Amino acid sequence: MKLITAIIKPFKLQEVREALIAAGIDGLTLTEVKGYGRQKGHTELYRGAEYTVDTLPKIKLEILIEDDKLKVVTETITSSAGTGKIGDGKIFITSVDDVIRIRTGETGGDAI
């Protein structure tokens, strides 16, 4: 099993979600995070003074999948979250030892 962690632009969330559902992925967990990278932040103003906010709001998606879906999922995310501009985000792939569904106690593939 793999855990796909994707950092995406917030306004792409809806699109990514729909693309994933279309690809048969019907479970995920979202977190609001702040990202720092090559994409520059923005300037804010306060009483005539400017200050830079260099972190940007991002959404982190965590999706647990069986190994064979890896390609589908990464491709779905890449195509639906991409704008071609800096800051589109990243996808990390990590291996997961096991997963348990709390409700039933099922483990492994059944639990996803």
Next chain:
Amino acid sequence: MKLITAIIKPFKLQEVREALIAAGIDGLTLTEVKGYGRQKGHTELYRGAEYTVDTLPKIKLEILIEDDKLKVVTETITSSAGTGKIGDGKIFITSVDDVIRIRTGETGGDAI
């Protein structure tokens, strides 16, 4: 060392926390997340129009443990977080290479 990541229902948090403490686990990190899965979301209303909110508030617990506690911890969570209804959540188990306690610089088991 293992990292246990549990997605649970928010109102179960108190119970799970107490069960974990009783099981000798006295360190963890919580994040407020939104979950999407088999459990359906809810309808909200705005001036006579209905719209569906399909993500649900969940709590993510991250607990770093030594390998031998794996079973105790997963069982404790499974039993304390379960309601038997859809949406109880999941537990992921991943392997961690190392851990460092910032304060002391200790690593490995001592740092947990």
Next chain:
Amino acid sequence: MKLITAIIKPFKLQEVREALIAAGIDGLTLTEVKGYGRQKGHTELYRGAEYTVDTLPKIKLEILIEDDKLKVVTETITSSAGTGKIGDGKIFITSVDDVIRIRTGETGGDAI
């Protein structure tokens, strides 16, 4: 590739960020989390009654790096986030299978 996950005290964030940038790390993702550990929480008051809040606000940093930067990064964090007092936090190191840059589709080291 490694994923460094550091839980730190919020007021140390600025310092840690600057130290990391100085060390050549220019990408990371932040999450606001709540931590529970040896550091005690605080008492709050409500109309003459006291209650204990035993979780504390923490910041979680996630930093994806190539293996050779591991030592630099952990040392940078340890030195910049440390106050020497309980609750300074922890650093976890996990292995990542792969990483993809959504914008370009690059993978591996190039995508970081």
Next chain:
Amino acid sequence: MKLLNLCLILLATVSSPAIFASEINSGDTAWILTSTALVLLMTLPGLALFYGGLVRTKNVLSVLMQCFAIACIVSVLWVLYGYSLSFYGEGNFFGNGDALFLSNVARDGLSVGYATSIPESLFVIFQMTFAIITPALVVGAFAERMKFPAMCLFSALWLTLVYIPACHMVWGGGLLTDWGVVDLAGGLVVHATCGVAALVVAMVLGPRKGFPGPSLVPHNRPMVVMGAAFLWVGWFGFNAGSAWTAGTDAGMAMLVTHISAAVGALTWMTAEWFKTGKPTVVGIATGMVAGLATITPASGTVGPQGALLIGFLAGSVCFYATQLIKGTLKIDDSLDVFPVHGVGGIMGILLLSFLGTKGILSVGSSGDFNPITQFIIQLKGVGVIVLWTVIFTWIAIKATSLITSLRVGEEDESEGLDLIEHNETGYQN
């Protein structure tokens, strides 16, 4: 001719309203119009925010909704029969139906009885704002667990069975008017009734899940402070508006009201500081409300020095009463309506006998004034109102429970009333 001229010149300079007692005075009317706005401000947004900030995020809208719906329902009932049953007729407990549907209230009509220098239409709405806030105060007792339909029904019944008779008894020419009970702006009519009702309702409904416990804490303390500020400002209309004229009585009422609020706030803050080691903003705000509730019945009769004492007693007694009800007796009067309003209002009613100015109090009671005599009158008044409120609140809540269920289910309570009862959430990101 000279004489005539003199008259005319004098007349020319006269601009006064008050020449015949039963005429509109524009200054008095201006003040009561303003006071009406201020008393409405107390409920919306004042009390709604004060209560809304004190509950958990998942219930904030339900509390705002309850206050809002009560304001609307009471307004309609007041037009239909509330005003008539409160202020028309000579019954001991209820008035009569002469002004049902406000049929008697002419466009040009003057107010009846006291308040002779303002239009009756204005008297109707000024009193309506008092009728609104009283059941809205009871919301604090059943917050975070009562179903919305039950809440609507109960509030309508309670207005009819408790508020209207209390209002008639004390202000409308009923039993307590006859006895000479003094209650300027509602120590009995408003605060004793809502406070006692809160206890009854809290006991019938039972505590919230998790009570007593650390999870039941305010979700938005700035909102609490904001609400408290509107209560303070609005209370100027509540008490100084109850003087009915824009003159010395109103000025003094405003002054003593303010003093009691300030001293009540500081006293509560200090008591808390001693007990827990820290002064808190919810504490200072609550003490302020206690100071206001306590001075309410007395604000027509005490002076600044008396107000200092009333404020001090309000802040200290209500603080300890709060500890008692929740801490010791474990009654989940969720937002502390009884210890703040009930205890405060009753305390004010009793204290005023000793702190009042002689010449004024004797107006209320018969013949020449004696503090002890007045105290006994006041005590009897408290007895009647408390007893009446206990009985009829119990009837109202039980009757409601026969028609529709009172509480949401346990799981729904965990989920929060905003989603369960209203399909809405307070805040989105």
Next chain:
Amino acid sequence: MKLLNLCLILLATVSSPAIFASEINSGDTAWILTSTALVLLMTLPGLALFYGGLVRTKNVLSVLMQCFAIACIVSVLWVLYGYSLSFYGEGNFFGNGDALFLSNVARDGLSVGYATSIPESLFVIFQMTFAIITPALVVGAFAERMKFPAMCLFSALWLTLVYIPACHMVWGGGLLTDWGVVDLAGGLVVHATCGVAALVVAMVLGPRKGFPGPSLVPHNRPMVVMGAAFLWVGWFGFNAGSAWTAGTDAGMAMLVTHISAAVGALTWMTAEWFKTGKPTVVGIATGMVAGLATITPASGTVGPQGALLIGFLAGSVCFYATQLIKGTLKIDDSLDVFPVHGVGGIMGILLLSFLGTKGILSVGSSGDFNPITQFIIQLKGVGVIVLWTVIFTWIAIKATSLITSLRVGEEDESEGLDLIEHNETGYQN
């Protein structure tokens, strides 16, 4: 004896301020001073919060900024020429320039025309608060997508081309004054103009990205409720202040205003409950606003029973109008300005012919009163104002678009106007 009689007769008529038309009455002045504060409170913070809570987090500041900037811009234009073109001179559509820069407004000057017992300076600012809120209401139509410079320019043009002539036509001695159109506090001048303008602007601008869809929901419903509460309280100044005196008219105006608000709120809530299964707090608040907008023109002429009916029609008709505009016609009048204010204001203007009290209405119209005659007068008034507003709003928005672009780009719209237009964010952690 004759002399005595004369004195008595004179005295008997004295009570009123109006005995000599041209004197300040301190009570009336006190009430209009207060009303001015109340009407300003309606826009800031009332409407700003009501609208600000209804938009998404990323646009909250832009809406507050729009309301704030409009308040300031209109105030200046009102001083420069707005007041003069509205209230001086006898033109059918515009006044004249006699009071440009308020040059005619003396420190001791009395108000012109009606409102004879208050200073002209006060008349200027009381009217100014109406001129402020009207374009601010239109913000609801273009929220979440209009550029700030375009917004400023459009609002200034709209004030000049629509509000000022409408104000002059109805209240300032223009065409509709002559026809005998009755509009106490602005059913036509305020609500019809802003509502119709909202439709025009929404159609010219086009819908928000994501409309219709589930993402366009209020970010902070407690803020909406708070804003609604200030609208309610402030509206007492709007309607009862429009009586110009602190007397029976003001009292009755306040009473009927309140009744209509309460009934409008309950009706909307109930309609929604039927349709969707749940009562909501945004619903009850919106119904209340509809009730207030609808009673506005009628609040000088109807009684309490009429107000019950007006409130009922407001809550039900405006509820269904909202469904129609957004749901059926898919026009993104984002915060429902037309169905609530436009429909409400026009409905009130027409209904008042049938619900008014005879003696009063005949003052407005010529000779003796006949509901049908009055209805036709009112209908003609609606026709003129709606037509005028459609044409000149269209001109104002098109003229603006020639000078500066109206909408932010698509990506900027996603990002939110707060950051894009103002380099600020609403909330920080």
Next chain:
Amino acid sequence: MKLLNLCLILLATVSSPAIFASEINSGDTAWILTSTALVLLMTLPGLALFYGGLVRTKNVLSVLMQCFAIACIVSVLWVLYGYSLSFYGEGNFFGNGDALFLSNVARDGLSVGYATSIPESLFVIFQMTFAIITPALVVGAFAERMKFPAMCLFSALWLTLVYIPACHMVWGGGLLTDWGVVDLAGGLVVHATCGVAALVVAMVLGPRKGFPGPSLVPHNRPMVVMGAAFLWVGWFGFNAGSAWTAGTDAGMAMLVTHISAAVGALTWMTAEWFKTGKPTVVGIATGMVAGLATITPASGTVGPQGALLIGFLAGSVCFYATQLIKGTLKIDDSLDVFPVHGVGGIMGILLLSFLGTKGILSVGSSGDFNPITQFIIQLKGVGVIVLWTVIFTWIAIKATSLITSLRVGEEDESEGLDLIEHNETGYQN
């Protein structure tokens, strides 16, 4: 003769304001009652929200608590000795003790000196609301770092050593009254004192950790706007209430106050737009406050055109003053009290000499009016008040530091005052 007597008797029952100078006028009283509520609204919730929104999340409650506690403490001190030392007796710097504990304030008493048509009780509380807001404004200078006990002690000392003498000097028959200094609603008494004190306190306390730097930004800008709105609305009571009567002076004061606020807001917004490329909502709100502070002393004497100019100077000068203090001089007057209130108030005091209406100003000064002469009088007044404030604020803060420590520790400052000083947190999820 009988007839004459009859006439006189009838007239004697007339309660008109004008007839005998020393009688209560119900209209004036209504307006000052209202104004008192409006000025309290300025501090609670107005200023509390304005300041609370400007600080970081972790300090929001501490700021609300400071404003709330100051309101309460000042109220008590005002009753004990503040009013007496301000308004009784003829001393140059302090009054006398004749009204300690308000012992002289009779229930039926009329106000002393000016304000002859309202009750003294009302005069006491109206003035009290000014005494409340002045030290509350200083909160902006020490926000986010001062300890609560030190804050309480300092504010009490400061009221006694600075506000009371300033109030007596300018308004209570002291030195500056004699000189003929004109200050309608507190350019010197309120704004110069709090502004100058802010500078002194900020320098003694030293800057916040992280100053100057990007971390010190507002946590809740909608809260700032809301607070600003209440300041605007409440200021109508502040300035137009200071006319003491509900007549032409009040009307004009309200009009010019509003104009200056609007123009100040637009000017600041525009200056910022030029400097930084974007207009901001915190900017427009701050400019509005500057416009209000600047017109304050002049609102009894200027007309609408003068108000346009005052607003323009307020918006531009105060904007650049803010850049100077924080940007160039690096003084952490945290919420910019000096550049907005100090600079604004002093500027208004000086400008009024040139912008005032002749006939009015000569009332304040001796004999016939000359702008230059008046300017010199005003300048001397500024000198005295600034000097006095510098010296006694320094004494007050140093005395406080001898008794209890002024600042929280560095780590506690990071943690936030809400938790450290009050064991509370603003918002819960």
